[in-house]
Amino acid sequence: MSQPVLAVDRVTKRFAGHTAVDSLSIEVPSGVIYGLLGPNGAGKTTMIRMVMNILMPDEGTIRLFGTEGTGHDFSARIGFLPEERGLYPKMRVLDVLVFLAEAKGVERRTARSRALEWLDRLGLADWRLRKVADLSKGMQQKVQFIATLLHEPELIVLDEPFSGLDPVNTQVLRDTVLDLRRRGKTIVFSTHIMEHAEQLCDQLCIIARGRKLIEGSVAEVKQRHGGRHVTVAFDGATGDPARLFADGRLVRVVNDFGQYAELEMAAGADPQEILTALLAAGARLTRFEVAAPSLHKIFVDVVGPEAAVAAAQPGAVARA
């Protein structure tokens, strides 16, 4: 395997009163979508700011493209969407895009044609001569997303790229990210919405309170941390899994989500036995699936219930 695009080695960052990032190490291989997951205040944004050289780490090293150096030295090869969005409100959309691309060293005419192409692709072509301030929040976010791509970077760093977007635009952005990966780009993005991570990530890392809790591919993480799970759903109230498996012989934990329940099997238990037990209890099953646990469950398990409360508010802004 080729050397990692981004290698963070035992990086620590302290602010007055608390440690935002605590001896964190991550490695992002080339050509993957890498998710940086964590509850609010976990240190995701601080980590990303250090990669972008906006903050200096107190300890540890950050290597980009296999070389010691930071955001500045590779500015032309990195695209960055900061958590706090910002565009010049009084400038025209197209002018902002051309300027931001020029600031990355793209030639003016190239910047213009690429900007027009992207605006068209994301459905903003009619807005190119309007002022940024006239655009809705979601549109501004798409414009800023375009701005991170105009210089065709190899590494794209997106801090909470989906926050504040409606489902349609989330889908558009998700497709774009997947397309970028197909074209060989490496994407690092942070989120606290597990659904997004589950859909997109090849690799992920869950951090909380500045420390790494889990790292690996989605499949690895699920295998290592999820145990084995059975998802069941009933027709009506014909059975109560919590009561049914109260003895803990077959099922260790029951997560009842209302519409369906996730059962974590006890060590040595066989899914067949669970099915038999359910049928014997007279349950009319509409779903019985031996599955890996959702990232959401893993996240809640490893980060803890306290953080889960915070993570359940997708609109909240994570401050590191």
Place this chain on the structure above:
Amino acid sequence: MRKVWAVIRREFIERVRTRAMWISAILGPVFFAALIFLPMLMAGAGHKNIVLVDGTSSDFGARAAAALQTKDFTVTRIPAGPRVVDSLTLAVSEHHIDGFLLVGDTLLEAGAAEYRASNVSSFTTMERLERGLQQVAVRTRLERQGVDPAVVGRAQLNVDLTTKKISRGRTTEESAGQSFSLGYFMGIILYIAITLYGVNVMNSVLEEKTTRIVEVLMSSLRPGQLMAGKIIGVGAVSLLQFVIWGVSARLLISQRARVAARLGGTQDFSLFEVPDVSLATGIVFLVYFLGGFFLYSSMFAAVGAMSSNEQEARQAQVPVTLLLLVSFMGMFSMLNDPNSSFAVALSLVPFTSPIAMPVRWAAGSLPVSAVVLSVAILSVTIVLVTWVAARIYRVGILMTGKRPSVREVVRWVRAA
């Protein structure tokens, strides 16, 4: 360098597109025209209709009335009597006449007369009345002592003092009044322009900070590139503004006779003497404007980077504006005596020289060596101040939250 160029172009284009830019571009010449033509129009309306109340026992009242009867006054002489003053007061308040003079025998003996009018603040009118009465009084007194009227007439010939400024070994046509007004206007324009465009730079820094776009910019540009591009871009806008003002002023001056005739004013331009701006003066003005602008705008940029909102910036900019105000306050004293040690000091100290030196240059004749020395000191200071400002800028621009203390800022400069 291409990146700096992109920043310069953005600052320039976005500013030139704003309405504020064109309002000030148009208001400048309008203001200038008002300055030239208003005094002329007012001078044209200077003719006064007055009554002379003759309370003298000789023919002095008649002589005074005749002497005052010029292009400036229409004089009607009436003898003093009871109730005359009351009816004349009424006439003044009803605007039938502009005012009336009370002249009695005391004028010849004690030199006292009285003028009553609705408007007694016009210096020119008062001076003309006084001078006219003075001349008649002196002549009458001398004649009563038996002096030949012809001798009196010759003795009263006025001295007309024409001033010509000797500038760098050449006698110019510039009068004292012209030197004064040139120095005065250059000082005011420099003060306003440096403040205005310096604050422009500050607001631009602040805008990038408050909209948080600076995080994206910092991942693309170095802080020095951004700051340099910003200052040069705003500076270019200010130069464009000056070109617009300069060209329109030139046009107005060359066409002023025609415009004045159209407006029905006098052709007398003595009230506002338009100084002859030599090329050297123009160059001195521009060099010091640019020097002052670079010096102060980098300080303003640092102030903008240190603050996180406009209120904070407004407070933090006070020391910088006060520094600039020193030279503005010293302007009158410098115009009165351009070679006083105070004026010399102000024109050498780099924080005051951008205004002080052009003012002194316009007011008196300065050796080129003095200017060279002052420019040299200014240049060195610009380099030093920009270096410090860039370091403050670099750290401050990514800071949010509470305003840094002086000690913290010093640490930024040391550490960055």
